[in-house]
Amino acid sequence: MQSIKVSVDAVVFGYDPEEGVSVLLITRKYEPFQKFWALPGGLVKDEESLEAAVKRELKEEAGIDVTYLEQLYTFGKPERDPRNRVVSVAYYGLVRPKDYHISAQTDADDVAWFNIKKLPRLAFDHKNIVEIAIKRLRGKIAYEPIGFELLDKKFPFSDLEKLYQVLLDRDVDRRNFKKKIMSYGFLEELPESIQRSAGRPAKLFQFNKKKYFELQERGYNFDLFI
Amino acid sequence: MQSIKVSVDAVVFGYDPEEGVSVLLITRKYEPFQKFWALPGGLVKDEESLEAAVKRELKEEAGIDVTYLEQLYTFGKPERDPRNRVVSVAYYGLVRPKDYHISAQTDADDVAWFNIKKLPRLAFDHKNIVEIAIKRLRGKIAYEPIGFELLDKKFPFSDLEKLYQVLLDRDVDRRNFKKKIMSYGFLEELPESIQRSAGRPAKLFQFNKKKYFELQERGYNFDLFI
DNA sequence: CCAAAAGTGTTGTTGTTACACCCATGC
DNA sequence: GCATGGGTGTAACAACAACACTTTTGG
Numbered sequence: 001m002q003s004i005k006v007s008v009d010a011v012v013f014g015y016d017p018e019e020g021v022s023v024l025l026i027t028r029k030y031e032p033f034q035k036f037w038a039l040p041g042g043l044v045k046d047e048e049s050l051e052a053a054v055k056r057e058l059k060e061e062a063g064i065d066v067t068y069l070e071q072l073y074t075f076g077k078p079e080r081d082p083r084n085r086v087v088s089v090a091y092y093g094l095v096r097p098k099d100y101h102i103s104a105q106t107d108a109d110d111v112a113w114f115n116i117k118k119l120p121r122l123a124f125d126h127k128n129i130v131e132i133a134i135k136r137l138r139g140k141i142a143y144e145p146i147g148f149e150l151l152d153k154k155f156p157f158s159d160l161e162k163l164y165q166v167l168l169d170r171d172v173d174r175r176n177f178k179k180k181i182m183s184y185g186f187l188e189e190l191p192e193s194i195q196r197s198a199g200r201p202a203k204l205f206q207f208n209k210k211k212y213f214e215l216q217e218r219g220y221n222f223d224l225f226i
Numbered sequence: 227m228q229s230i231k232v233s234v235d236a237v238v239f240g241y242d243p244e245e246g247v248s249v250l251l252i253t254r255k256y257e258p259f260q261k262f263w264a265l266p267g268g269l270v271k272d273e274e275s276l277e278a279a280v281k282r283e284l285k286e287e288a289g290i291d292v293t294y295l296e297q298l299y300t301f302g303k304p305e306r307d308p309r310n311r312v313v314s315v316a317y318y319g320l321v322r323p324k325d326y327h328i329s330a331q332t333d334a335d336d337v338a339w340f341n342i343k344k345l346p347r348l349a350f351d352h353k354n355i356v357e358i359a360i361k362r363l364r365g366k367i368a369y370e371p372i373g374f375e376l377l378d379k380k381f382p383f384s385d386l387e388k389l390y391q392v393l394l395d396r397d398v399d400r401r402n403f404k405k406k407i408m409s410y411g412f413l414e415e416l417p418e419s420i421q422r423s424a425g426r427p428a429k430l431f432q433f434n435k436k437k438y439f440e441l442q443e444r445g446y447n448f449d450l451f452i
Numbered sequence: 453c454c455a456a457a458a459g460t461g462t463t464g465t466t467g468t469t470a471c472a473c474c475c476a477t478g479c
Numbered sequence: 480g481c482a483t484g485g486g487t488g489t490a491a492c493a494a495c496a497a498c499a500c501t502t503t504t505g506g
Contacts, residue, residue, distance in 0.1 A: 002269055006230045006302075006313050043228055046311055050302035074300040074315045076232075076276035085272055087232050087315070089300045158458075175460070176496065199457030200503040384485075401487070402469065425484030426476040 004085045008054045009041030009126070011090065011133035012066055014097035014113055015150040017159045020166045021137075022113040023130055024102065025120070026061050029109050032082050033123035037114070039130070041088065054091045062111045063103045066093040068149045072133055080125045092133040094149035141167055144216055145186060148207045154190060156202030186211040233314045234280045235267030235352070237359035238292055240323035240339055241376040243385045246392045247363075248339040249356055250328065251348070252287050255335050258308050259349030263340070265356070267314065280317045288337045289329045292319040294375045298359055306351050318359045320375035367393055371412060371441055374433045380416060382428030412437040 012024040025037045040061045044053040051069060058066050069091045076087040102111045114120065116134055119127070140146060146167075147160050157178060165172050181187060187205050195201035238250040251263045266287045270279040277295060284292050295317045302313040328337045340346065342360055345353070366372060372393075373386050383404060391398050407413060413431050421427035 002231055003272055004232045004270060005228055006232060044230060044302070044313075046229055047304055049304060050300065050313070071299060073297060074276065076270070076315065078273055078275060087270075087276070087313075089302065089313070156458085173496075173498085174458090175498085178459090179461095180495090195457090195504070197457080198455065198505060200459075202458060382485085399470075400485090401471085404486090405488095406468090421477070421484090423484075424478060424482065426486075428485060 004087055006044045007041055007086050007088045008044055008050055008057060009039040009088050009090045009129060010054050010058055010066070010069070011039060011072065011092040011130055012058070012062075012064075013092065013094050013116075013133075013137060013150070015094075015163055015166075016097055017162050019113075020115055020117070022097065022115050023119070023133075024062060024064075025112060025114055025122070027110040028123055035109070036123040037120045038123035039090075039126045041090075044089075050089050051091070058093075064095070064100045066095055068095070069093040072129070072136060075125060075129060077125075088129075090129050090133070092136065094137075094146070096150060096152060098152070138167055145184070145212060148209070148212055154192070154204040154206050156194060156196070157205055158202060160187075160205075184211075184215060186215055230311045230313055232270045233267055233312050234270055234276055234283060235265040235314050235316045235355060236280050236284055236292070236295070237265060237298065237316065237318040237356055238284065238288075238290075239318065239320050239342075239359075239363060239376070241320075241389055241392075242323055243388050245339075246341055246343070248323065248341050249345070249359075250288060250290075251338060251340055251346070253336040254349055261335070262349040263346045264349035265316075265352045267316075270315075276315050277317070284319075290321070290326045292321055294321070295319040298355070298362060301351060301355065303351075314355075316355050316359070318362065320363075320372070322376060322378060324378070364393055364395075371410070371438060374435070374438055380418070380430040380432050382420060382422070383431055384428060386413075386431070410437075410441060412441055 010024075014022045014024065016022070024040065026040050028034055028036050028038050040058050041054070042057045042061075044050060045056075048056070050071075054069060055066065058064055070093070072090040072092045074087060074089045078085055080086065080088070097113055102113070116130070119130065121127075122130070137146075141164065147163060150163060151159055160181065161172060161174060161177055164177065186208050188208050190204040190206060192204045193201040194204060236250075240248045240250065242248070250266065252266050254260055254262050254264050266284050267280070268283045268287075270276060271282075274282070276297075280295060281292065284290055296319070298316040298318045300313060300315045304311055306312065306314070323339055328339070342356070345356065347353075348356070363372075367390065373389060376389060377385055386407065387398060387400060387403055390403065412434050414434050416430040416432060418430045419427040420430060
């Protein structure tokens with residue numbers, strides 16, 4: 001008779017042009033790894049789908065609703081949970097941190113965003129899971145447009161540029177990058193401008209949802225190798 | 227108390243220049259879906275890793291040892307098994323069918339290769355799983371060298387060409403394809419030739435394992451968009 | 453008038469595609 | 480000598496990378 005438990009874990013990425021890319025973490029209320037930072041997640045209920053389980057846990061533990069979630073990988077080494085065998089299906093999601101007020105709920109003591117370059121020690125094999133999610137996110141932006149989920153509705157072009165620079169961890173030529181992005185036609189220039197600090201005010205842009213999702217569907221045909 | 231079972235399923239692809247790409251299937255010995263064709267797989271044991279479980283099931287049901295396996299996706303809809311809740315972690319693998327003698331073992335009545343264009347009705351949601359695996363395989367060959375696992379040790383260049391044509395499901399320009407593949411340097415030309423039917427004898431090639439795996443490691447840097 | 457950030461084109465280089473004829477063999 | 484499959488190069492075109500100065504604003 002099998003006695004393996006099934007859980008889900010979520011790696012939710014947020015992006016802020018000032019802060020860079022961060023991950024949502026909670027502190028564990030109970031043993032094992034009590035008070036350690038960990039990914040939101042928990043056991044799947046008998047009647048709910050895996051995706052429903054992730055969404056429920058995110059709501060229960062961090063108080064947020066994440067709409068964009070994708071399955072990442074399933075972690076199933078027998079020794080990954082010290083108590084008993086737990087197979088965990090990990091998901092990753094993208095959100096704009098500003099859109100949410102995160103707050104510790106019943107199942108967690110604390111909730112916070114951590115920059116992916118300054119992660120604390122994590123419970124279980126969660127460090128490994130986060131690393132794999134970052135790798136996936138980096139890979140993904142090379143062949144699919146990402147940004148819709150991570151940027152404000154209206155944003156200056158430099159925000160998108162910074163997002164790619166942070167995720168790819170290297171410089172990107174401003175002129176070539178803009179040329180390429182604009183050639184796909186999923187970005188619209190607005191008549192408005194903003195100025196967020198010194199310097200010339202920046203025109204605002206927004207995604208053309210229809211074209212954006214059309215391109216996202218096509219997947220690997222989209223060739224955004226920067 | 228959670229009562230979800232964890233299983234694994236394997237989509238093993240084989241390739242033969244004459245036959246094209248095929249998938250390994252078994253017939254189920256027991257209910258539900260008794261006598262239906264299905265993917266090899268079964269429940270994970272409490273102490274074994276997911277990958278060990280797939281390998282064990284492939285041995286038990288089809289009598290083969292598959293070395294190259296990758297996790298595909300985890301299927302967890304509550305209704306996918308009519309008896310009880312089963313979350314299944316699917317893997318896919320690549321082999322040279324000729325290297326193996328497949329044979330029905332204790333847990334299966336029959337084992338056979340099926341061309342991916344002529345699949346029978348499958349048990350559970352296995353049709354869906356196979357479709358997703360084919361999509362993944364197609365995507366993968368666009369950015370990683372594949373062939374080592376699917377072709378003979380020594381093969382004429384046209385075998386590789388046919389493999390790509392079958393997987394991509396379209397014509398590939400022979401001259402351009404050869405130019406591109408050879409430019410990566412993971413293929414070595416041998417002094418030998420073979421002649422398999424009418425026509426001029428073909429020079430044999432083999433993979434330079436070292437360079438091949440170096441390129442495979444790099445993953446998406448490898449740009450084999452044909 | 454200086455500092456800060458935004459905006460904008462051209463050119464050389466590289467990679468991609470399209471395309472057709474000759475070669476070696478068996479029958 | 481003909482049918483079969485193998486082998487090979489070039490030229491036009493498209494995509495990519497490198498590169499620096501001007502504009503608009505606030506202080």
